[in-house]
Amino acid sequence: MKLELNKNFACKLSNMLMCKLIWYKHFQPFCDEIIEEQERPPYWIIELSVVKFQPTAIEIVNNYIYSEPFVELDYDYMANQYIGCLYLKYTSRETSWASFLFSSGEYADSCQCVKEQCEYFYELLTNYEDSDFNPEVEQRQKKEIYSKFSAEIDEIKPIYMSFKSYYKKYLQEQRNNNE
Known part of the structure; x- marks a missing residue:
């Protein structure tokens, strides 16, 4: 699933982080993939890629959501x-x-x-x-x-399922590193 890195997506990501549906083992491989694929990845994705502390991850995403240019949020x-x-x-x-x-x-x-x-x-x-x-x-x-x-x-489920696949990828990488 190709995810658009806009503020609407960031709102969903923030909710997933706030309720602890996902954590760094889900979002770090996602961020790493974006950084590898894009010539100029968004700065908030770069910041998020190295964070493990959940409140800091939420803060990074929310800072992006409420940054300029401002968008009307529901x-x-x-x-x-x-x-x-x-x-x-x-x-x-x-x-x-x-x-x-x-x-x-x-x-x-x-x-x-x-x-x-x-x-x-x-x-x-x-x-x-x-x-x-x-x-x-x-x-x-x-x-x-x-x-x-x-x-x-x-609306959230396919995004969550995508993050679950990143979680599996993270676990596989950890197993490979430990071998």
Whole structure:
């Protein structure tokens, strides 16, 4: 998948970094590939290519997003994409359903522009806990969340899958270096 290195992409990347869907083992091979392919890679990509500390990576990407020339960003949509990233983290089995609901509620509470308020996520969490973490309740809630956030999830998923391939590349390079 060929990714455009524009500010819209950077917003998605920022969300993926902020919710820890990806980290340096995902983005460093991506950055290295861009640096190798382009005669004049973007400076923020060069900076990102050597960073391992997640908050610094987020800062680099966000500095690019909010740099000149300024572009109009849809903050509501970006907030909903964050929930989509959390959902992908759940479907990748990196977090539990209860953790997904709690993190989504926490984010919705701090952000105030997610299409569902924090109470929605917390109520789902309470129902899930009260069901003694019943898998049928989880599946029903999962379908409900997907129906509400499908556009955001479906937009982030191919980018995430691309980064997963970079992660595999990183792991292979590490194995080769250790042999």
